Amino acid sequence: MISRKSSLTGYIQSKKVSLNMTFSITEVRERRIGSLVITKELYDKLEKYSRSNGLITSTYNHGHGVVRYYTVKYCLQMNYHGQNHPQKYLIKRGGRYPSKYAMVKKTVEELEYSTPTFDAICRNIAIKYPHMVKFANYISETPLKGFAATFNNSVGND
Numbered sequence: 001m002i003s004r005k006s007s008l009t010g011y012i013q014s015k016k017v018s019l020n021m022t023f024s025i026t027e028v029r030e031r032r033i034g035s036l037v038i039t040k041e042l043y044d045k046l047e048k049y050s051r052s053n054g055l056i057t058s059t060y061n062h063g064h065g066v067v068r069y070y071t072v073k074y075c076l077q078m079n080y081h082g083q084n085h086p087q088k089y090l091i092k093r094g095g096r097y098p099s100k101y102a103m104v105k106k107t108v109e110e111l112e113y114s115t116p117t118f119d120a121i122c123r124n125i126a127i128k129y130p131h132m133v134k135f136a137n138y139i140s141e142t143p144l145k146g147f148a149a150t151f152n153n154s155v156g157n158d
Contacts, residue, residue: 037135070095
């Protein structure tokens with residue numbers, strides 16, 4: 001178990017899935033999954049699903065080899081750092097709403113209704129593709145949402 005500090009969510013714990021283990025989740029730990037590191041094959045399936053259903057709200061190249069495809073409820077991330085470093089593929093909790101200039105064909109309400117939650121995707125992966133998960137990053141506490149999250153992160157930062 002590896003732990004590191006994240007300024008937004010508290011401690012993140014990475015749990016590597018060994019070769020003789022497959023990814024599984026329990027209802028208690030489901031809401032604590034921050035991201036899954038997945039195989040290229042599973043990443044391609046998720047990207048194809050998201051594109052074909054019109055769920056992608058924005059694409060952003062963060063630089064340093066990080067490209068993200070956002071939906072309203074989750075984010076697909078690809079890290080590539082040249083030929084000498086392995087590529088890494090992730091699905092992460094949280095997404096982005098489209099900007100008013102985005103070329104998205106669906107309304108925000110349609111996107112919210114048709115986009116599966118991050119937890120639902122994790123459950124589906126655990127059932128159908130557990131062997132395609134390399135490891136999971138867990139958040140030490142269930143993340144706060146909305147105003148409470150903003151307030152909690154700003155306390156003590158005077």
